[in-house]
Amino acid sequence: MTKIAAMEEGQDLAVRVKGLTVAFGAFHAIDDVDLEVGxxxxxxLIGPNGAGKTTLIDAITGLVPYTGTISVGGRALARMTVQDIARFGVGRTxxxxxxxERQTVVQNLDIALRGGRHWASLLTLRREVPERIEEILEIIGLAGHADELAGVLSHGQKQWLEIGMVLAANARVILxxxxxxxxxxxxREATGELLRRICPDRVVMVVEHDMDFMRRFADAVTVMSRGQVLVEGSVEQIxxxxxxxxxxxxVAEAV
Known part of the structure; x- marks a missing residue:
């Protein structure tokens, strides 16, 4: 079996979706969608409940079957497994x-850094924290919580840790x-600032219902409705x- 190589620094990272359809029986959760995210x-990615937002990122990460094409960095994902897509550099939260939750913040990051969330990676304890993990702790704002169990973190801190694990796995596309x-x-404010820190040289796509958060931090917006793209543009255009x-x-106030 050919090993999937990860995307390289400087590579065109754009996510391109063409004619994407995801059907569950007669119901089309995604219906002939075209989308490009640089x-x-x-x-x-915003829209009412049932618009197909989460199903779209499920398709990109290989969790649901689809017709049409999805490519990342110019490479089609159709024949890749979920694990292959993750190794290629597509991560999600x-x-x-x-x-x-029963492992420390550092141990969680170390599991991801060693190539996957596998318990065996905990059997060999490092004597020193790798430099890359120290960098990620600073990026996600958890340097002061490195030795705490993940289970005692606040809800927001757990989300930041999961983003950190995606970074440790060297994801170049983050959903x-x-x-x-x-x-x-x-x-929420800290999370927005964190996303701004990680978006250079990466594709970052955010499915969100919090419109205040979207207004505050979005650079570009795609609105979905009933499994299709309704409109795309800047926050002001939307x-x-x-x-x-x-x-x-x-209602107009929804956005």
């Missing part, structure tokens, strides 16, 4: 952070599913679009 900015859901105002105002929750 790097070096925060691209938000979930609405509920999936961290090892985040409602990263600020349930966070305090201060945690807010001024009458079709978005009429469709997304039915």
């Amino acid at each position: 790097g070096n900015h925060l691209h938000f 979930f609405q509920t952070a999936t961290v090892f 985040l599913d409602e990263p600020v859901a349930g966070m305090t105002l201060d945690e 807010q001024a679009n009458q079709q978005v105002q009429d469709t997304y929750l039915g």
Whole structure:
């Protein structure tokens, strides 16, 4: 079996989706979607419940079957397994952070750094914290919590740790599913600043319902409705679009 090589620094990282359809029986959760997301900015994906936002990132990460094409960095993902896609450099977070709560923050990052979330990587303890982990601790704002168990972190801190694990796995494309859901105002602000720190030289796509957060941090926005792309543009263009105002929750204030 050919080993999947990770994307390289400076490589064109754009995510390109063409004619994407995801069907569950007769229901099309995604219906013939075209989308391109480039790097070096925060691209938000918004829309009402059931619009297909999470299904889209599930397709990109190999979790659901689809028709159409998805490519990252010019390489088609269709024949890759979930594990291959992750090794290639596509990482994601979930609405509920999936961290090892009985391990320390450093140990969680070390698991990801060693190439996967595998318990065997805990059997060999390092004498020193690798420089890359120290860098990530600073990036995610958890340097002061390095030796704490992940289970005692706040909700927001667990989300930051999961982002850190994606960074430790060397993901160049990062897909985040409602990263600020349930966070305090201060945690949401800190999360936005964290996303700004990691977006240079990466593709960062954020599925989000928090419109204040979107207004504050989005560089580009794609609005989905009923499994299709409704409109794309800047925050200002999205807010001024009458079709978005009429469709997304039915009120202009929704965006």
